[in-house]
Amino acid sequence: DVKVTQSSRYLVKRTGEKVFLECVQDMDHENMFWYRQDPGLGLRLIYFSYDVKMKEKGDIPEGYSVSREKKERFSLILESASTNQTSMYLCASRDPYNEQFFGPGTRLTVL
């Protein structure tokens, strides 16, 4: 079974803090994605990566950056957290048949 793990299920941070969200997949997938999920808005793509050290902006990249130093790990970074970044963050990896496998999510609260 494909497994996508995220470093934290719940996280509380203060405005202005730097936040790291880690995601690891164990199926050697090339493509990995970071989404945020807010009620009524579905999943919105923040960034994705199609190879090590390669990244592309999604629909809402402002305020976020990413890092992909190893194939299995894709990190999302909030350089200076703000309250409007309070959300559920979902990581996914994609197989060659376009199925996305999601992690359990990190619920981030920024105070």
Added chain:
Amino acid sequence: TQLLEQSPQFLSIQEGENLTVYCNSSSVFSSLQWYRQEPGEGPVLLVTVVTGGEVKKLKRLTFQFGDARKDSSLHITAAQPGDTGLYLCAGARGSARQLTFGSGTQLTVLP
């Protein structure tokens, strides 16, 4: 602007009833997927449809892709409490690596 519009946004029904969820767009998709998400978990793929007019069945769930590949529907027969969850449609456009997600339909099936 949401590229994929799902309706209804919320649906609460009694066990044994039938229901249909719709996913509509003005854009053409090369394939369309349906995911189900349970509380505290990431979405899990239910089905992928790729051909206009295609119908796929998964036990009591029937998925249809519109002839023009702009819309899709999910029909559940004799709903059960275990069907409760957030249903998301997601479309792929051309050779793009990323998916566009709908806003979701929150289904509650009451015993």
